[in-house]
Amino acid sequence: MTARITALDTYDVRFPTSRELDGSDAMNPDPDYSAAYVVLRTDAGDGLEGHGFTFTIGRGNDIQVAAIQALREHVVGRDVAELCADPGSLNRDLIGDSQLRWLGPEKGVMHMAIGAVVNAVWDLAGKRAGKPVWKLLADADPEWLAGQVDYRYIADALTQEEAVALLRSGREGAAEREAALLERGYPGYTTSPGWLGYSDAKLTRLAKEAVADGFTQIKLKVGANLADDIRRMRAARAAVGPDIRVAIDANQRWNVAEAIEWTRALAEFDPYWIEEPTSPDDILGHAAVRQGVGPVKVATGEHVQNRIVFKQLLQAGAIDILQLDSARVGGVNENLAILLLAAKFGVPVCPHAGGVGLCELVQHLSMFDYVALSGTTEDRVVEYVDHLHEHFLTPVVINNGHYAAPTAPGFSAEMYEKSIATYRYPDGVFWAADLERNTAA
Amino acid sequence: MTARITALDTYDVRFPTSRELDGSDAMNPDPDYSAAYVVLRTDAGDGLEGHGFTFTIGRGNDIQVAAIQALREHVVGRDVAELCADPGSLNRDLIGDSQLRWLGPEKGVMHMAIGAVVNAVWDLAGKRAGKPVWKLLADADPEWLAGQVDYRYIADALTQEEAVALLRSGREGAAEREAALLERGYPGYTTSPGWLGYSDAKLTRLAKEAVADGFTQIKLKVGANLADDIRRMRAARAAVGPDIRVAIDANQRWNVAEAIEWTRALAEFDPYWIEEPTSPDDILGHAAVRQGVGPVKVATGEHVQNRIVFKQLLQAGAIDILQLDSARVGGVNENLAILLLAAKFGVPVCPHAGGVGLCELVQHLSMFDYVALSGTTEDRVVEYVDHLHEHFLTPVVINNGHYAAPTAPGFSAEMYEKSIATYRYPDGVFWAADLERNTAA
Numbered sequence: 001m002t003a004r005i006t007a008l009d010t011y012d013v014r015f016p017t018s019r020e021l022d023g024s025d026a027m028n029p030d031p032d033y034s035a036a037y038v039v040l041r042t043d044a045g046d047g048l049e050g051h052g053f054t055f056t057i058g059r060g061n062d063i064q065v066a067a068i069q070a071l072r073e074h075v076v077g078r079d080v081a082e083l084c085a086d087p088g089s090l091n092r093d094l095i096g097d098s099q100l101r102w103l104g105p106e107k108g109v110m111h112m113a114i115g116a117v118v119n120a121v122w123d124l125a126g127k128r129a130g131k132p133v134w135k136l137l138a139d140a141d142p143e144w145l146a147g148q149v150d151y152r153y154i155a156d157a158l159t160q161e162e163a164v165a166l167l168r169s170g171r172e173g174a175a176e177r178e179a180a181l182l183e184r185g186y187p188g189y190t191t192s193p194g195w196l197g198y199s200d201a202k203l204t205r206l207a208k209e210a211v212a213d214g215f216t217q218i219k220l221k222v223g224a225n226l227a228d229d230i231r232r233m234r235a236a237r238a239a240v241g242p243d244i245r246v247a248i249d250a251n252q253r254w255n256v257a258e259a260i261e262w263t264r265a266l267a268e269f270d271p272y273w274i275e276e277p278t279s280p281d282d283i284l285g286h287a288a289v290r291q292g293v294g295p296v297k298v299a300t301g302e303h304v305q306n307r308i309v310f311k312q313l314l315q316a317g318a319i320d321i322l323q324l325d326s327a328r329v330g331g332v333n334e335n336l337a338i339l340l341l342a343a344k345f346g347v348p349v350c351p352h353a354g355g356v357g358l359c360e361l362v363q364h365l366s367m368f369d370y371v372a373l374s375g376t377t378e379d380r381v382v383e384y385v386d387h388l389h390e391h392f393l394t395p396v397v398i399n400n401g402h403y404a405a406p407t408a409p410g411f412s413a414e415m416y417e418k419s420i421a422t423y424r425y426p427d428g429v430f431w432a433a434d435l436e437r438n439t440a441a
Numbered sequence: 442m443t444a445r446i447t448a449l450d451t452y453d454v455r456f457p458t459s460r461e462l463d464g465s466d467a468m469n470p471d472p473d474y475s476a477a478y479v480v481l482r483t484d485a486g487d488g489l490e491g492h493g494f495t496f497t498i499g500r501g502n503d504i505q506v507a508a509i510q511a512l513r514e515h516v517v518g519r520d521v522a523e524l525c526a527d528p529g530s531l532n533r534d535l536i537g538d539s540q541l542r543w544l545g546p547e548k549g550v551m552h553m554a555i556g557a558v559v560n561a562v563w564d565l566a567g568k569r570a571g572k573p574v575w576k577l578l579a580d581a582d583p584e585w586l587a588g589q590v591d592y593r594y595i596a597d598a599l600t601q602e603e604a605v606a607l608l609r610s611g612r613e614g615a616a617e618r619e620a621a622l623l624e625r626g627y628p629g630y631t632t633s634p635g636w637l638g639y640s641d642a643k644l645t646r647l648a649k650e651a652v653a654d655g656f657t658q659i660k661l662k663v664g665a666n667l668a669d670d671i672r673r674m675r676a677a678r679a680a681v682g683p684d685i686r687v688a689i690d691a692n693q694r695w696n697v698a699e700a701i702e703w704t705r706a707l708a709e710f711d712p713y714w715i716e717e718p719t720s721p722d723d724i725l726g727h728a729a730v731r732q733g734v735g736p737v738k739v740a741t742g743e744h745v746q747n748r749i750v751f752k753q754l755l756q757a758g759a760i761d762i763l764q765l766d767s768a769r770v771g772g773v774n775e776n777l778a779i780l781l782l783a784a785k786f787g788v789p790v791c792p793h794a795g796g797v798g799l800c801e802l803v804q805h806l807s808m809f810d811y812v813a814l815s816g817t818t819e820d821r822v823v824e825y826v827d828h829l830h831e832h833f834l835t836p837v838v839i840n841n842g843h844y845a846a847p848t849a850p851g852f853s854a855e856m857y858e859k860s861i862a863t864y865r866y867p868d869g870v871f872w873a874a875d876l877e878r879n880t881a882a
Contacts, residue, residue, distance in 0.1 A: 028539045059540035060551065063507045067550070070501055098469045099500035105693070105744060107722070108549020109508070110501065153720040156697040156729065252546070256597040279594040281548070281749040283724060284756050288597065303546060308722040315725050 003044035003080040008072045008117070010065045011037040013415070014058060014425040015356065015388055016434070025196050026223035027251040032058035033388060034425075035356045036065045036113075037415065040120050042080045050124030051413040054112040055327050055355040061425065067113035070100060075117060084125035088148040091118050091333040095150065107305035111330055118331025119361065123411035132406045133332070134367035138174060142167035149337045153308045157315060163340050170343075170373040177371045185402030186367050187377055188384040189217035189247070191354060193236070196221040200235045207239035214401030217245035217272065217381055223253035226265060233269040245272035252276045252303065256285045260292035273297040273321055280304050286318035299323050302352035306330065307337040314345040323383075325352040326361035335365055343374050354385030359396045360412035363403045391419035444485035444521040449513045449558070451506045452478040454856070455499060455866040456797065456829055457875070466637050467664035468692040473499035474829060475866075476797045477506045477554075478856065481561050483521045491565030492854040495553040496768050496796040502866065508554035511541060516558060525566035529589040532559050532774040536591065548746035552771055559772025560802065564852035573847045574773070575808035579615060583608035590778045594749045598756060604781050611784075611814040618812045626843030627808050628818055629825040630658035630688070632795060634677070637662040641676045648680035655842030658686035658713065658822055664694035667706060674710040686713035693717045693744065697726045701733035714738040714762050721745050727759035740764050743793035747771065748778040755786040764824075766793040767802035776806055784815050795826030800837045801853035804844045832860035 018030035034057065040050035054064045074093055083090060094114040095106060103110040126133040137145065146163035190213075193206035203220075210218050220236055222229040229248075236246050248271045254262060259277035274296050277289045280303035290298040301323030304310055313319045322342045324335055342349045351366055353359040359382070366382050374380075382403055389395035393414045397404040406412050422429045459471035475498065481491035495505045515534055524531060535555040536547060544551040567574040578586065587604035631654075634647035644661075651659050661677055663670040670689075677687050689712045695703060700718035715737050718730045721744035731739040742764030745751055754760045763783045765776055783790045792807055794800040800823070807823050815821075823844055830836035834855045838845040847853050863870045 027542070031540065031543075057540050057543045059538070060508075060511055060544045063504060063511055063544065063550065066504045066507050067501075070504060097500070099472065099498050101468070102472075102498045103501045103504065103550050103553075105721070107746065109504065109544050109551060110549060112544075151696075153696060153723055153726070156726065255592075255594060279749050280546070281747065282594055282753065284753045285594070285597065285749075305548065306722065308720050308726075312723065312725045 003042050005040055005076050005078045005080060005083065006043050007039075007041040008069070008075050009039045009041065010068050011039075011420050012061050012065045012425045013037050013356075013420055013423050014061055014431070015423055016430070017387070018058070025221040025249065025251045026253040028057060033356045034058055034061040035415070036061050036068055036116065037420065038068050038116050038120050040075065040124055042124075044080055046128075048124060048127045050120035050127075051411070051415070052116040052118070052120030052123060053327065053357060053413065054116045055358055063109055064112065067109045068116055071113055071117050080124070080128075083121055084128050087118060087121045087125060088150070088333050090121060091330060092150060094118070095330060106308070106330065111306065112328060115327050115329055115331040115334070118333060119327065119411060119413065122332045123413045126410040130409050132364060132409060133411045134364040134371070134405065137332075137336075137364070137368035138178065138372040142171065145336065148333050149340065150333065154311045154337060154341065157311045158337070158341055158344055162344060166340055166343050167373065170375055173375065174372045177375060181367055181371060181405050185399055185404045186363065186370060187381045188215065188398060188401055188403050189219060189245070189381040190215050190384045190386075191219040191249070192386050193218050194220035194249075196224055200232060203232060204235050204239045207236050211240050211244055214399075215244075216401060217247060219247040219249055219275070219383070221251065222248045222266070223250035223262070226262060229262075229266060233266050233271070237269045242270070247271060247273045247275060247299070249275035250277050252279055254278050256282070256288050259289045263289075263293040263296055267296060271296050273299040275299040275323065276302070281309070283309065283312045283316050283318050286313060287316045290318055290320065297321055299350065301325060302328065304328070307334050307341065310338050311341055314341055314347060319347065322347050322349045323352045324349060324362070324365065326358055326365060332365070339365065339369050339373055343369075348379045349374070350381050351383060353383040354387060356388050357392060357413060357415070359384055359389070359403075360392055360394070363396060363406065364411060367405055391415050444483050446481055446517050446519045446521060446524065447484050448480075448482040449510070449516050450480045450482065451509050452480075452861050453502050453506045453866045454478050454797075454861055454864050455502055455872070456864055457871070458828070459499070466662040466690065466692045467694040469498060474797045475499055475502040476856070477502050477509055477557065478861065479509050479557050479561050481516065481565055483565075485521055487569075489565060489568045491561035491568075492852070492856070493557040493559070493561030493564060494768065494798060494854065495557045496799055504550055505553060508550045509557055512554055512558050521565070521569075524562055525569050528559060528562045528566060529591070529774050531562060532771060533591060535559070536771060547749070547771065552747065553769060556768055556770055556772040556775070559774060560768065560852060560854065563773045564854045567851040571850050573805060573850060574852045575805040575812070575846065578777075578805070578809035579619065579813040583612065586777065589774050590781065591774065595752045595778060595782065598752045599778070599782055599785055603785060607781055607784050608814065611816055614816065615813045618816060622808055622812060622846050626840055626845045627804060627811060628822045629656065629839060629842055629844050630660060630686070630822040631656050631825045631827075632660040632690070633827050634659050635661035635690075637665055641673060644673060645676050645680045648677050652681050652685055655840075656685075657842060658688060660688040660690055660716070660824070662692065663689045663707065664691035664703070667703060670703075670707060674707050674712070678710045683711070688712065688714045688716060688740070690716035691718050693720055695719050697723070697729050700730045704730075704734040704737055708737060712737050714740040716740040716764065717743070722750070724750065724753045724757050724759050727754060728757045731759055731761065738762055740791065742766060743769065745769070748775050748782065751779050752782055755782055755788060760788065763788050763790045764793045765790060765803070765806070767799055767806060773806070780806065780810050780814055784810075789820045790815070791822050792824060794824040795828060797829050798833060798854060798856070800825055800830070801833055801835070804837060804847065805852060808846055832856050
C-alpha cells in the first residue's frame with residue numbers, strides 16, 4: 001500500500017522573550033521569538049513525521065500560519081516515498097502556484113511558508129533515510145542534488161551543469177572531511193554577549209565567557225547611538241583582546257552614507273564585518289558600502305528574500321560574507337542554490353541563526369557545505385545564540401565553540417509537544433494564564 | 442469633539458474571472474481577480490469612509506485580509522483630522538512595526554496590506570477635502586508633500602531637499618496643465634486585445650476596435666510559445682498598422698538569455714516595450730536585457746516590491762519605462778517616492794493597471810504627476826483593461842483613448858455594497874450558490 005501525507009497541521013507558537021530583552025537590537029527592540037510551526041503526518045505506520053517552521057518575532061505569526069495552511073492542498077495526499085525522493089518537485093509546485101505567487105513572488109510571508117513546508121519534507125526524508133539532513137545531502141548523488149535546484153532567474157550565474165561539476169568536485173575528500181566534522185564539529189560564533197539591551201558589565205562578562213568557551217568570534221549589535229556603540233565596542237575589544245574577531249550588526253538601520261560613516265567611526269576597534277548595514281533589498285547600496293568601509297567586510301543575508309537577490313549580491317561584488325538563513329527562503333532546495341552560487345563566486349557562507357530553532361536547522365546546511373561542496377571551514381562560522389534550544393528534541397550541542405554534528409535522523413526541527421502546548425498562542429498554558437493575570441490586574 | 446477612526450473592516454472579495462480566461466498570461470493561466478478590501482469608519486458624523494484594497498488573483502486573498510487586520514491596532518482610535526493631515530505618519534508607523542516588519546521587510550503580503558490601509562486613508566482625506574486624490578496631491582504644498590515620503594534607503598538617490606525642488610518646479614504651469622487634463626484626460630493604452638487565452642480572430646477584432654476607440658498603444662501577452670507569439674504579433678501588427686505602438690508582456694516568464702533571444706525574435710514586428718522580461722527582483726538581469734534588446738524598451742514594475750528596488754532599477758539604468766502599481770507598494774506615500782525618483786532620473790512612468798480597481802486608483806497618481814511633478818504626458822500612458830469597473834461607485838471613464846479626470850472626492854476606490862455582498866468569499870450570494878451547485882453536482 002502506498003503511504004501518503006495525511007495531514008498538514010499548524011501551530012502558532014510564541015515565546016515571551018521581549019520580557020528579558022534577549023534578542024534586542026537597533027531595529028527590533030522587543031521581539032517575542034515565535035514559530036509558525038508545521039507538522040506533516042503520514043499513514044506509513046512508521047511513526048515518522050516531518051517538522052518545519054517559519055521563525056517570526058511575534059505579531060504576525062498568525063498570518064504566517066495562515067500562509068502555511070494555504071499550501072495544504074499541494075501536500076496532503078502526496079505519495080510519501082515519491083515526495084521524499086524528490087522534494088524539488090514539491091518546491092516547484094509550491095512556487096509555481098500562480099494565484100499564490102501573486103502574493104510574492106518568491107518573497108515575504110508566502111515564500112517563508114513554502115520554506116517551512118519544504119523543510120518539513122526534508123526532515124521527513126532524513127528520518128525515513130535514517131540520516132541527519134547534512135549527511136543525506138552529503139551522500140546524495142551530485143546529478144540528483146543538482147536537479148533539486150530551481151535555476152529559473154539564476155541561470156545567468158549558475159547552470160545545472162556547473163552545479164553538477166561543483167558537487168562532483170565537492171565529493172573529493174568528503175570521507176576525510178566527514179570524519180573531521182564528526183570529531184571536531186563545525187565552528188560557531190556567538191551573538192549572546194552583544195544584544196543592545198545589555199549593560200556594559202553584562203557585555204564584558206559574556207564576552208569573556210564566550211572566549212573561555214572556545215569561541216573565536218563574537219558579535220555586537222550596533223546602530224542605535226554612535227557614542228554608545230563606541231563605548232560598547234571598546235569594552236568588547238578590551239574584554240576579548242586583539243585576536244578574537246568582533247563582528248558588528250546594524251540590522252538594516254542605516255542609509256548608505258550613514259553606514260559608511262558609522263562603520264568608519266568604529267574602525268579603530270577592528271570590527272571583522274559589518275552586518276546588514278542597510279536594506280537587504282539594496283544590492284547596489286551594499287556594493288557602495290563595501291567600497292566605503294574596507295578592510296571591514298560586508299555581510300548580509302538573514303532578510304534576503306531569495307536566490308535571485310543573493311545572485312545579484314554576488315554578481316555586483318556587494319558582499320564579503322553570505323549569511324543565508326534556513327527559514328527565510330524557500331527551504332533546503334533554495335538554500336542549495338544559494339550555497340552553490342556562493343561556492344561558484346568563492347564567497348564564504350556564515351549563516352544567520354538564533355531565533356527559535358534556526359541554529360538547529362542551519363547547522364545541517366553548513367556541515368553539508370563543508371563535507372561535500374566548498375570543502376572548507378576557513379573563514380566560515382555558524383551564528384550561535386543560546387536561546388530556546390531546550391524546546392527541541394535534539395537541540396544543538398556546542399563544544400569548544402563548535403557545533404557538534406547531529407547524528408539523529410532528520411533536520412533537528414522537532415519541538416517538544418509540551419513546549420507547543422505551553423506556548424501555543426493565544427490558548428496555550430502560558431498565554432492563557434498570562435491573559436488571566438492581565439485581565440485580573 | 443475629536444472625530445476618531447472607529448473601525449477597520451475587511452472583506453474577502455473574489456470575482457470568478459478564471460471562467461472566461463480574461464486576464465490569462467504566460468504565468469497566470471487562471472486568475473480569479475480579487476480584492477482584500479478595507480473600509481475605515483469614523484465617528485465624525487459626516488458619512489465619509491476611507492476605502493482601499495490589495496489586488497490579488499484568488500487563492501491567498503484570505504491571507505492578505507488577515508494581514509490587513511493585523512494593522513487594525515495602529516489605525517483604530519486615531520484622530521481623523523490628524524491622520525488625514527499627515528498620512529505619512531501612519532505610513533511610518535505601519536512600516537516601523539518591528540514585529541510585523543520581520544515578515545517583509547517592506548515586501549509581499551505585509552507590505553501590500555500597509556498599502557491598502559494607507560490608500561484608504563488618502564481616500565478618506567480626499568473625501569474630507571472635497572477633492573479627488575490627484576487634485577489633493579497637485580494642490581498640496583511642496584514642502585508638506587515632500588515630507589510625506591520615507592527617505593530611508595533611498596537617500597543616496599533622492600534627498601528631501603531634492604524632492605522639494607522637484608515639486609516646486611513641478612508647480613510651474615500647473616494651472617494650465619490642470620485645465621488641459623480636465624479637457625482632454627490622460628492617455629491610456631489597452632491590454633484587452635492581448636490576453637494569451639484569446640484566439641487570433643478575437644485578438645485582431647479587439648485590436649482594431651482599440652484603434653477605432655482612440656488608443657495609440659495596445660499590449661500583447663507573450664512568453665508561452667515562440668511560434669504562437671510570432672503569429673499573434675504578426676496578426677496584431679497587421680490589425681493596427683505601423684503607427685500604433687504594440688507593447689509585449691512576458692510576465693516574468695524568462696531567464697535573462699531567453700528574454701533577449703525571444704524579444705529579438707519578435708523585433709521584426711517593432712514591439713515598443715518588453716514588459717517583465719524576467720524576475721522583478723532581478724535589477725542586474727533587467728540591465729542586461731536592456732543592453733541586449735535595444736531599441737526595444739524595457740519596462741517593469743507591477744511586481745516590484747518597494748521604492749528600494751525601483752531606486753536600483755533607475756541607478757543601474759535597467760529600465761526605459763517605470764510601471765508603478767497603486768496597490769503593490771506601501772500606498773500613495775511610497776508611490777510619491779517612486780514618482781519623484783522617476784522624475785529625478787527622467788524615466789517615464791506608465792503605470793500597471795487592470796485587475797480589480799487598479800485603473801480607478803492609479804489614474805490619480807499619473808494625473809498628479811502630469812499636473813504637478815513631471816509636467817508632461819509624453820511617452821506616458823496608463824494601462825487600461827475593461828474589467829470589473831461596474832463594481833465601483835465612480836468607475837474610470839475612457840474617452841478617445843484617454844482617462845477622463847475624476848472629479849468625485851476621494852481615490853475612486855469605493856466598491857458597491859451589493860458587489861461586496863455578492864462576491865464576498867466564501868459566503869457571498871454568488872459563491873454560496875456556486876458551492877451549492879458544486880455540492881449538488
